[in-house]
Amino acid sequence: MSAESINPVLYSLRNCPYAMRARMAIYQSGQAVQLRELCLDSKPVEFLTASPKGTVPVLVLPNGEVFEQSLEIMRWAFGTHDPDNYLISDNSNKQQQMLRLIKLFDEEFISSLEIYRSAKRYHDESLQECREACEQYLQLLEQRLLQHRYLFSDNPSLADLAIIPFIRQLARVERQWYLNSPYPKVRNWLNGYLQSLMFSKVMAKFPLWSANDVPVIFKAE
Structure with missing residues (x-):
């Protein structure tokens, strides 16, 4: 199994504020995801199968669990790893x-x-x-x-x-x-x-995703 296949998949749209905040949380928590940049005028089948609502962001975990709300994705990211205490878990x-x-x-x-x-x-x-x-x-x-x-x-x-x-x-x-x-x-x-x-990393431009593309891994460097 490749390293990419065990990473969660994030369906995203660069300038959507909800997708933006999800990407910021993923970046700041040190998570690595497969980033699939979409055009909502042409939604891929894989995206709609994961989330029929058809809006971004959507996170699909390797075990098949799906998060369809940006705040859920943010809390998942920091719930997994939160070295800087973004969740203020001590208070x-x-x-x-x-x-x-x-x-x-x-x-x-x-x-x-x-x-x-x-x-x-x-x-x-x-x-x-x-x-x-x-x-x-x-x-x-x-x-x-x-x-x-x-x-x-x-x-x-x-x-x-x-x-x-x-x-x-x-x-x-x-x-x-x-x-x-x-x-x-x-x-x-x-x-x-x-x-x-x-923010410059979160707002970097990526090509629109298609099923035959090499996976794009988004993470803090």
Whole structure:
């Protein structure tokens, strides 16, 4: 059996924020996966067989177990190997706070962000109102980042990786507004990730996958 065949398979899409955060967790936890970059306009049979829902990311373990949600993949990665304590496993209270923050952003902020992006795209008169709906979440992050370098301490956590791709999206909606907004700590936090070696590796371009290709192994080097 080849080394590649025992690695989990990750179906991914380079610019999808959900796939991005899954890849960041895999990279930071030191896992190695077969990366299968997809075009969602032409979904391979293998992908749809593993996950009929047809959205990325999807992780297929060698034993056939399938994870279809990005947060599940992140928790699998750090649950397997977490040398830098991204799960804050030594502090159950802080860990629960972290999971609640992620849930808040996943269930509320992302919806507000999509409305904001749509308002900008279609030149909606409600653009400012949509932006202000997102700002309450930026204020929450700014307050946390005034206290320490990352969201829960001076060390990064699962929450940082889970939320950062969506703040990256927000920063691109009205670039000039964002650069002049009263959230300098959020900007520094985001820039730190965007300029990191980790992010450059996570965002590297790979050819679209097909069944006859030599496996692409994605891992920290």
